[in-house]
Amino acid sequence: MTWTKSAARAILPGFLFERIRAARWRRTVYRLQKEQGLLQAAAGYLEKNGATVRFGPFAGMAYPRRAALRRHSIPLLLGTYEQEVHPVIEKAAKRRYDLVIDIGCSDGYYAVGLARLLGTKVLAYDPEPMERVLSEEMARENGVSDLVELHALFRPSDVKKFGNRRVLCICDCEGFEEQIFTAETIADTARWDLLIELHGAAAEKVPALPWSQKTTQIPSRPRTGTYKELEGLGDGNALLSEYRDPQTWLWCDSEA
Numbered sequence: 001m002t003w004t005k006s007a008a009r010a011i012l013p014g015f016l017f018e019r020i021r022a023a024r025w026r027r028t029v030y031r032l033q034k035e036q037g038l039l040q041a042a043a044g045y046l047e048k049n050g051a052t053v054r055f056g057p058f059a060g061m062a063y064p065r066r067a068a069l070r071r072h073s074i075p076l077l078l079g080t081y082e083q084e085v086h087p088v089i090e091k092a093a094k095r096r097y098d099l100v101i102d103i104g105c106s107d108g109y110y111a112v113g114l115a116r117l118l119g120t121k122v123l124a125y126d127p128e129p130m131e132r133v134l135s136e137e138m139a140r141e142n143g144v145s146d147l148v149e150l151h152a153l154f155r156p157s158d159v160k161k162f163g164n165r166r167v168l169c170i171c172d173c174e175g176f177e178e179q180i181f182t183a184e185t186i187a188d189t190a191r192w193d194l195l196i197e198l199h200g201a202a203a204e205k206v207p208a209l210p211w212s213q214k215t216t217q218i219p220s221r222p223r224t225g226t227y228k229e230l231e232g233l234g235d236g237n238a239l240l241s242e243y244r245d246p247q248t249w250l251w252c253d254s255e256a
Helices: 005-011 014-035 038-049 074-078 083-092 109-118 129-141 236-240
Strands: 099-103 122-125 148-151 167-171 192-198 214-219 248-253
Touching: 038 074, 038 236, 074 236, 083 109, 083 192, 083 214, 083 248, 099 109, 109 122, 109 129, 109 148, 109 167, 129 148
Parallel strands: 099 122, 099 167, 122 148, 167 192
Antiparallel strands: 192 248, 214 248
């Protein structure tokens, strides 16, 4: 029997479906990056430069070697990853929050980076067990294990739990954002600042919601630049690339 995505979603419990989808997606990305030589390039980068983030808002953060060797980690290690949203992170760093919520935390790059930057409790969610293990390693290596609390799946009903809190929310959950953020749930986010990576149909649906915050859409852009850290490792622009189609982030600013 071959299941379609819609059939699997209908039959399986939400948590199990998202866990299976996350695991399959990560395996697919790993295979493609290995075929493209990006994992070998990451190993070369680590040998040459070590495993500390060089630039950007998370400069100085230790990146566990095991995590770095499982993905195209050069943009993460160099600190050029998602440069488009660096001004948002820098703005958030000047604000005070009760809590950070990271939905789709992957290996902990944002969860640990924000824990270091803000000194604030971070609730980090990812349905893929291995990613939570890697997040724990990154938190431990950076001395913020007491600030980073790992969970599996963030559900739409969880929004209300934190509705009375001053929250910074980072969301990258591969399309699940349109189920989390709806006209009903965003009524509880009035005190939140949110940075939401948009995927598929959510790129139109989520920005169109009646947000109380000022919303700004931030488009992705190609990567260029010359870094001595990349010398001898291959095509610099290819190594900087994050291999994303034109993409958009939604920044919902409660203080604008």
